[in-house]
Amino acid sequence: MKLVEYPDSEMMMMDLADTLASELKTCLLMHDHASLAVPGGTTPGPIFDSLCAADLDWARVHVMLTDERWVPETSDRSNTRLLRDRLLTSRAAAATYVPLYADAETPEEKLPELAQGLVSELPISVMLLGMGADMHTASIFPGADQLDHALKGDDLLVAMRAPGAPEPRITLSAKVLKSAMSRHLVIIGGEKREALERARHLPPQEAPVAAILSDTTVHWAER
Numbered sequence: 001m002k003l004v005e006y007p008d009s010e011m012m013m014m015d016l017a018d019t020l021a022s023e024l025k026t027c028l029l030m031h032d033h034a035s036l037a038v039p040g041g042t043t044p045g046p047i048f049d050s051l052c053a054a055d056l057d058w059a060r061v062h063v064m065l066t067d068e069r070w071v072p073e074t075s076d077r078s079n080t081r082l083l084r085d086r087l088l089t090s091r092a093a094a095a096t097y098v099p100l101y102a103d104a105e106t107p108e109e110k111l112p113e114l115a116q117g118l119v120s121e122l123p124i125s126v127m128l129l130g131m132g133a134d135m136h137t138a139s140i141f142p143g144a145d146q147l148d149h150a151l152k153g154d155d156l157l158v159a160m161r162a163p164g165a166p167e168p169r170i171t172l173s174a175k176v177l178k179s180a181m182s183r184h185l186v187i188i189g190g191e192k193r194e195a196l197e198r199a200r201h202l203p204p205q206e207a208p209v210a211a212i213l214s215d216t217t218v219h220w221a222e223r
C-alpha cells in the first residue's frame with residue numbers, strides 16, 4: 001500500500017481527479033476503450049465535479065460503480081443518482097454507463113443480467129474505492145451474510161445484506177476489485193485513518209478493506 005497525504009481535501013480531490021483522468025488517457029492510447037469504477041457515498045462528489053470536465057475521449061470510457069444500494073434512482077441514497085448528477089455530466093456525459101441497478105424488488109433477481117454487463121469491462125482499467133469507518137469497501141461489509149462469498153468466490157457481483165447497511169447491496173467481488181489495473185482508495189478524516197491503520201493488521205473477514213490494500217494507493221486528508 002502506498003499512502004499519499006494531502007494538506008486538505010479540496011487539494012486531494014482535484015489532484016485525484018487529475019490522476020484518474022491521466023490514467024484513463026494512458027489506457028486509451030493502448031486500448032479501444034477504458035473502464036472506470038468509482039464508489040458512491042458521501043466522499044467522491046468533489047472528485048466527480050472535477051473529473052467530469054477532464055479533456056479526454058469520454059466516448060471511449062465505460063463508467064460503473066464499485067457497488068450500489070438497492071434503492072431506486074430517485075432515492076437520495078442511490079449511488080447511481082450521485083453518478084448521474086455529478087460524474088456523467090459535462091464532457092463525461094459522452095461516457096457509456098454500465099449499470100449496477102435495475103428495477104426489481106431484490107438484487108438477486110437482476111444479478112445474472114447485471115453481471116453479464118460487466119464481463120467485457122474486465123479487468124477494470126482504473127478503479128477508485130471508498131471506505132467506511134467500519135472498514136467496509138465497495139459494499140463488502142464486516143458481518144455481511146455473503147462476506148465469504150464476496151471475499152473468496154469467483155462471481156463478479158455479489159448481493160448482500162449487512163447489519164451496517166440499511167438496505168440490500170450489490171457489490172463487485174474482491175476478485176474483481178483486486179484485478180483492477182490501477183487502484184486508488186480515498187478517505188477523509190482521523191477516524192477513517194485510524195480504521196485504515198487497524199485494517200492493515202486484521203484479516204479481511206474482520207476488515208474487508210484489507211483484501212485490497214496491496215498495490216493500492218491510499219489518498220488521505222484530515223479535513
Ligand SMILES: O=C1O[C@H](COP(=O)(O)O)[C@@H](O)[C@H](O)[C@H]1O
Pocket residue numbers: 038039040041042043044066067068069079129130131132133137138139
Ligand atoms: O455505502 C457506501 O459506503 C462507502 C463509504 O462511503 P462514505 O460515505 O463514507 O464515503 C462507499 O465507498 C460505497 O461506495 C457506498 O456504497
